[in-house]
Amino acid sequence: MAHCEQPTFEPENFFSGRCILVNGPVIVGAGPSGLAVGAGLRQQGVPFVILERANCIASLWQNRTYDRLKLHLPKQFCQLPHVTFPQNFPKYPSKGQFIEYLETYARMFDINPRFDESVQTAKYDQTCGLWRVKTVNGSDGSSVEYISRWLVVASGENAEKVVPEFEGLKELFNGNVTHACEYKSGESYSGKRVLVVGCGNSGMEVALDLCHHDAAPSMVVRSSVHVLPREILGKSTFELGVRLMKWNMPIWVVDKILLLAARFVLGNIERYGLKRPSVGPLQLKKTKGKTPVLDIGTLSKIKTGEIKIVPAIRRFFNGGVEFINGEKLEIDSVILATGYCSNVPSWLKEGELFSEEGFADGWKGKSGIYAVGFSRRGISGASEDAIRVAQDIGKIWQKETRQKNQCFMTIF
Numbered sequence: 001m002a003h004c005e006q007p008t009f010e011p012e013n014f015f016s017g018r019c020i021l022v023n024g025p026v027i028v029g030a031g032p033s034g035l036a037v038g039a040g041l042r043q044q045g046v047p048f049v050i051l052e053r054a055n056c057i058a059s060l061w062q063n064r065t066y067d068r069l070k071l072h073l074p075k076q077f078c079q080l081p082h083v084t085f086p087q088n089f090p091k092y093p094s095k096g097q098f099i100e101y102l103e104t105y106a107r108m109f110d111i112n113p114r115f116d117e118s119v120q121t122a123k124y125d126q127t128c129g130l131w132r133v134k135t136v137n138g139s140d141g142s143s144v145e146y147i148s149r150w151l152v153v154a155s156g157e158n159a160e161k162v163v164p165e166f167e168g169l170k171e172l173f174n175g176n177v178t179h180a181c182e183y184k185s186g187e188s189y190s191g192k193r194v195l196v197v198g199c200g201n202s203g204m205e206v207a208l209d210l211c212h213h214d215a216a217p218s219m220v221v222r223s224s225v226h227v228l229p230r231e232i233l234g235k236s237t238f239e240l241g242v243r244l245m246k247w248n249m250p251i252w253v254v255d256k257i258l259l260l261a262a263r264f265v266l267g268n269i270e271r272y273g274l275k276r277p278s279v280g281p282l283q284l285k286k287t288k289g290k291t292p293v294l295d296i297g298t299l300s301k302i303k304t305g306e307i308k309i310v311p312a313i314r315r316f317f318n319g320g321v322e323f324i325n326g327e328k329l330e331i332d333s334v335i336l337a338t339g340y341c342s343n344v345p346s347w348l349k350e351g352e353l354f355s356e357e358g359f360a361d362g363w364k365g366k367s368g369i370y371a372v373g374f375s376r377r378g379i380s381g382a383s384e385d386a387i388r389v390a391q392d393i394g395k396i397w398q399k400e401t402r403q404k405n406q407c408f409m410t411i412f
């Protein structure tokens with residue numbers, strides 16, 4: 001069974017820490033989504049507090065991604081509201097450039113999150129009409145309760161790694177086992193036989209990076225996957241999809257066009273063991289959150305046999321793995337590129353805006369709760385959410401501030 005690594009928290013009724021009444025909203029998470037909301041609020045003069053469990057902004061990008069990572073959508077689809085990428089950045093900025101952009105962004109809007117503050121619970125208190133957000137400090141273990149009128153959830157769709165359980169992996173397999181979020185580069189895998197479990201963008205790019213470091217990767221494809229070229233005739237495939245959608249074409253028609261173009265550029269990928277899902281790539285992203293692979297060179301390594309495609313895993317043993325077709329393979333290491341999940345269900349006590357899996361269907365719920373970056377549309381979707389949320393809170397804030405000022409003028 002897959003295990004989504006969820007944090008564990010202290011008993012709910014016990015609280016011995018400090019209480020802080022926050023003027024303005026509490027934002028959970030200082031990734032691109034949290035920063036984008038912060039920027040919109042700052043522009044309108046609304047104060048806010050950002051709580052971040054890590055000790056830096058954009059911790060997914062700074063701490064949990066590999067060295068060679070680049071944005072896989074053109075830069076204009078990955079920018080946050082109000083600030084474009086520098087002109088001299090390439091079409092697909094590197095991870096370092098993206099982090100540089102985010103740090104500049106945080107500085108420009110004077111965003112100073114409270115670091116090492118991990119949210120344990122957030123509950124709406126009906127009696128006072130306020131959110132009670134409890135945190136634990138990662139460095140000294142102290143607890144704080146933040147009390148606020150608004151709660152903005154920006155903790156990310158990829159907050160925790162998914163670690164499936166496999167027979168024999170812990171007990172029998174003696175090699176090194178890592179999740180893709182801990183993988184930095186293939187340097188230490190040179191000359192090794194590596195099993196990459198999973199064929200999403202992480203699995204595909206990790207397998208390619210392993211090839212660049214003279215390792216011998218095999219990649220598990222247990223079901224199906226959409227692989228699209230990152231570009232078609234020098235133009236971004238994603239951008240083509242966005243343009244077609246703007247012409248009000250139904251999503252299934254856009255999918256058909258993209259698949260036709262993919263066939264033209266990549267050929268029949270099913271020949272290499274990469275079965276396509278029956279639902280189209282954009283439709284699948286929209287309904288299930290499964291991102292199509294945007295190929296940056298892995299497919300040609302699969303075609304040459306440098307990356308071997310293998311079926312689902314039955315069990316691991318000392319020195320190797322057995323697949324469901326009975327075949328065995330000797331391996332030195334395993335990289336689990338098995339994806340991520342939201343951690344919202346573990347700390348948010350609210351049952352409407354968020355699904356059981358921790359995704360949100362809209363950006364606004366009842367009682368002052370908002371979701372940013374949970375609409376399965378990448379950074380551009382998060383930016384759109386952030387603009388709406390900041391405007392919504394800003395409007396209420398300004399109305400109330402005007403009322404307060406009028407009240408003062410009447411008194412004095």
Ligand SMILES: Cc1cc2nc3c(=O)[nH]c(=O)nc-3n(C[C@H](O)[C@H](O)[C@H](O)COP(=O)(O)OP(=O)(O)OC[C@H]3O[C@@H](n4cnc5c(N)ncnc54)[C@H](O)[C@@H]3O)c2cc1C
Pocket residue numbers: 028029030031032033034051052053054057058059060061065069070071072073077078117118119120154155156157158159202343347372373374377378379380382
């Ligand atoms: C490897 C990788 C590459 C990607 N590339 C692209 C791309 O090219 N283009 C694109 O559009 N999208 C991409 N994505 C999707 C990705 O979701 C976005 O890039 C982006 O990081 C989402 O921003 P976010 O702020 O919503 O979430 P995150 O970046 O995950 O930020 C959430 C923050 O919340 C913090 N947090 C979580 N839980 C708590 C808690 N309980 N208490 C306090 N803080 C908490 C986390 O530490 C984190 O800093 C990629 C994702 C991955 C994994």
Ligand SMILES: NC(=O)C1=CN([C@@H]2O[C@H](COP(=O)(O)OP(=O)(O)OC[C@H]3O[C@@H](n4cnc5c(N)ncnc54)[C@H](OP(=O)(O)O)[C@@H]3O)[C@@H](O)[C@H]2O)C=CC1
Pocket residue numbers: 002069070071072073158164180197198199200201202203205220222223224290291312313337338339340
């Ligand atoms: N350059 C970039 O911009 C990059 C972007 N990303 C993004 O990060 C997000 C996460 O991507 P990723 O980490 O690839 O996660 P995904 O959820 O996209 O993929 C997870 C993969 O693991 C497989 N898997 C899960 N459990 C098992 C199991 N028990 N046995 C075998 N296979 C298993 C899944 O197969 P199945 O489909 O059968 O469940 C799937 O192929 C995506 O949005 C992606 O686009 C990631 C890397 C690079």
Ligand SMILES: O=C(O)C(=O)Cc1c[nH]c2ccccc12
Pocket residue numbers: 072073238282285291292294376377378379
């Ligand atoms: O890379 C990601 O995780 C993204 O979510 C970016 C993205 C949003 N919508 C898409 C559709 C096709 C390919 C990538 C994306």
